Amino acid sequence: MWILGCGYVGQRLARHYLGAGQSLVALTRTPASCQALIAAGIPAQARDLAVAPLGDLAWAGEAVFHLAPPPAEGVEDRLTRHLVTAFRQTGHPRRLVYMSTTGVYGDCGGDWVDETRPTAPAVPRAWRRWDAEETLRAWSRESGAELVILRVAGIYGPDRLPLERLRQGLPLAREEDSPWSNRIHVDDLVAACVAAMARGVPGAVYNACDGHPSTMTDYFLRVADLAGIPRPPLLPLDEAAGKLSPGMLSYLAESRRLSNRRLREELGLRLRYPDLASGLPTCLPTLP
Numbered sequence: 475m476w477i478l479g480c481g482y483v484g485q486r487l488a489r490h491y492l493g494a495g496q497s498l499v500a501l502t503r504t505p506a507s508c509q510a511l512i513a514a515g516i517p518a519q520a521r522d523l524a525v526a527p528l529g530d531l532a533w534a535g536e537a538v539f540h541l542a543p544p545p546a547e548g549v550e551d552r553l554t555r556h557l558v559t560a561f562r563q564t565g566h567p568r569r570l571v572y573m574s575t576t577g578v579y580g581d582c583g584g585d586w587v588d589e590t591r592p593t594a595p596a597v598p599r600a601w602r603r604w605d606a607e608e609t610l611r612a613w614s615r616e617s618g619a620e621l622v623i624l625r626v627a628g629i630y631g632p633d634r635l636p637l638e639r640l641r642q643g644l645p646l647a648r649e650e651d652s653p654w655s656n657r658i659h660v661d662d663l664v665a666a667c668v669a670a671m672a673r674g675v676p677g678a679v680y681n682a683c684d685g686h687p688s689t690m691t692d693y694f695l696r697v698a699d700l701a702g703i704p705r706p707p708l709l710p711l712d713e714a715a716g717k718l719s720p721g722m723l724s725y726l727a728e729s730r731r732l733s734n735r736r737l738r739e740e741l742g743l744r745l746r747y748p749d750l751a752s753g754l755p756t757c758l759p760t761l762p
Contacts, residue, residue, distance in 0.1 A: 476501065476533050476567070478523060478557070479542030480511055482634060483573070486664045487539060488516045501531075501542075524553040534565025537671055540572045540610075549601035551609065558613045569620040570610065571670045576625045576656060576681060578604045582730035584654050589625070589679045589736055597724050614677070622674030624666060627683035627732060628693075631660030632757045636694060640703045644717065651711035652691035653729030656683040659747040659756070669741040680741065685734035686749040690725065693750065700754055 475491060477484045480500035491498055492515070500518040502508050508520035521528065523542050544551035561567065579587055580594035595601045607623055614621035646652070658666075666682045674680065688696075691708065698705050715723060737743050747753030 528560035538567040544602040551606035554606040566617040581728040584729040588733040620676040624682045627656035645707045652689035655690045656732045659753040683732040687731040
């Protein structure tokens with residue numbers, strides 16, 4: 475088994491499989507990250523998947539998790555294109571699970587969205603993920619390898635909360651101006667990855683989310699209250715826009731409510747944390 479991109483999610487995924495006796499190799503971009511993984515007991519190699527030679531990697535016939543994020547610029551995922559070229563040279567994996575993003579749906583006006591919804595990426599980061607999906611679908615058709623795609627909502631968990639932003643007291647949009655957003659606890663995402671590898675229908679797409687959307691403002695206020703941080707000021711959206719980062723504004727421009735029915739019914743996944751009320755308190759032990 476190979477885990478390509480072994481960061482916040484990948485390390486937890488690796489520990490799950492290693493605990494079950496599964497041999498694996500994690501690939502990470504920098505030597506420093508590689509050494510940290512090895513020190514944590516995770517077999518690892520340092521490779522920049524976007525540019526490094528990959529011809530010596532023995533992943534033919536193996537199970538592969540592709541969790542590596544795309545490059546930070548452009549609308550194409552050059553990393554995934556480079557990876558597929560390497561597969562053609564070295565031999566194809568048996569099955570690949572790709573971690574995409576729900577951002578490929580674009581703005582849905584607050585509608586409920588399942589996997590049949592046409593994609594409409596609106597920002598470069600979503601276009602890069604869509605390009606990766608399309609690249610991998612073409613590769614799967616060509617090679618016969620099995621592909622399963624998880625479209626992942628916002629990930630939260632221990633050490634993955636917006637605490638610094640809240641401490642800075644930066645404003646948020648008022649509740650009535652805040653778009654619908656979606657989340658998944660990191661532990662449930664790891665379980666979704668495992669289920670997708672074991673039981674995912676080849677060619678299928680699954681929304682990886684908890685199925686209980688909330689507004690972005692609600693999420694930030696819940697975290698502030700649990701962490702004992704003063705709530706930030708809430709402003710009308712047009713007034714807040716001048717004080718928010720371009721990245722935050724791009725999230726505020728999209729609103730959707732994601733269904734996870736296929737995740738639960740096809741993969742048989744029972745979420746440990748089906749909403750923020752159950753999931754956020756598990757993050758408290760690491761809070762100051």
